[in-house]
Amino acid sequence: MLQLENGPRSVDVGGYRLHCEVVGAGAPLLVVHGGMGYGHRGFRPWLDGLGRARTLVYVDLPGNGLSDTPADYEEWSEVSRLSDALHRLRRALGVEHWSVFGHSFGGYVVQSYALDHPEDLDALIVSCSTSIMDHMDESMRQARIASHSEEQFEAIRANLLVPKSSDEEFDRITAQVRSAYFADPDFLGRDVPMPSGGSAAAFNATLRVWDNSDLSARIGELAVPTLVLGAARDWTFPVAVGARRTHGLIAGSSYHEFADSGHFPYVEENAEFLEVVTGWLDRDDEAHRGDAL
Structure with a gap:
């Protein structure tokens, strides 16, 4: 098994470069952020604990963080452009295959990746995400409960999921709704x-992709071992129409729900999150070893 050297690197994936941070040792686990707009930095240091048993490959998706913005980025509207970038990243790193973790919008990206390039994956983890973005009414109902003021809810309802004209506007709206x-x-x-x-451009790309966001008809094709994670107090992807539904669509998938978290259970219930993910990956490794005997 190839052991990737720890540290940052910039990787040519054909026409542009992706920024990665490698942490830990063991079998590789690609970690794909949500958003989009801020890159992978929101995962750290909370997911670094997975590096005790896995080589974590944190990636900034195209146009995010320290990764390049492709020349035709403003035309991107299909999630396949993102999943193909991950496929090219694996080949450029010289990794034969890896497990893949995606949170929020990243969870949607990695589902597409698993469908488009199943040969790349040992295992799939989908965290606080969905297979189809059709639940805005329920999200807004839950957002009203989660909001700490009427002004905050109004910012979510009216200003969050619309294109941003500048990076400054994107940061300002994020600050208003984040809590x-x-x-x-x-x-x-x-x-x-x-x-x-x-990056407002990266966030706007998310909105364009969401307009073509239905994986529900294909997701039943997945054959890779899959863990779906949900959070009981996550209004962005309410579990009834998000994680639980995705779990139901993926035959044989495992499911865990965090009782006391909003959208970031890897922060709010960090110890449980690390235990659940590491335990599931270890059991999946043992199952693969058993199949090989």
Whole structure:
């Protein structure tokens, strides 16, 4: 098994470069952020604990973080452009195959990746996500409950899921709504810094992709071992129409729901999150070893 050297790197995937950060040792686990707009930095340091048993490959998706923005990025509207970038990244790194973790919008991207390039994956983890973006009414109902003021809810309802004209506007709206993403809003500021330096172009690309977001007709084709994670107080992807439904669509998938978290259970219930993910990956490894005997 190829052991990737820890540290940052910029990887040519054909026409542009993706930024990666490699942490840990063991079998590789690609970690794909949501958003889009801020890159992988929101995962750290909370997911670094997985590096005790896995080589984590944090990636900034095209146009995010320190990755290049492709020349035709403003025309991107299909999730396949993102899943293909991950496929080219694996080949460029020289990794034969890997497990893949995706959170939020990243969970949707990795589902597409698993469908388009199943030969790349040992296992799939889909965290606080969905297979089809058709639940805005329920999300807004839950957002009203999660919001800490009428002004915050109005910012979510009217200003969040619309194209942003500038990076400054993107950061400003994010700051207005961010605390509603946590069951315990004290995590924001105390343990979680407020994001800044985001990319409106990357966020706008997310909105274009969501317009073509239905994987539900294909997701039953998945044969890779899959863990689906949900959070009971996540208004962005309410579990009844998000994680639980995705679990039901993927035959043989495992499911775990975090009872006391909003959209970021890897922050709010970090110890349980690391235990669940590591335990499931270890069991999947043992199953593969058994199949090989």
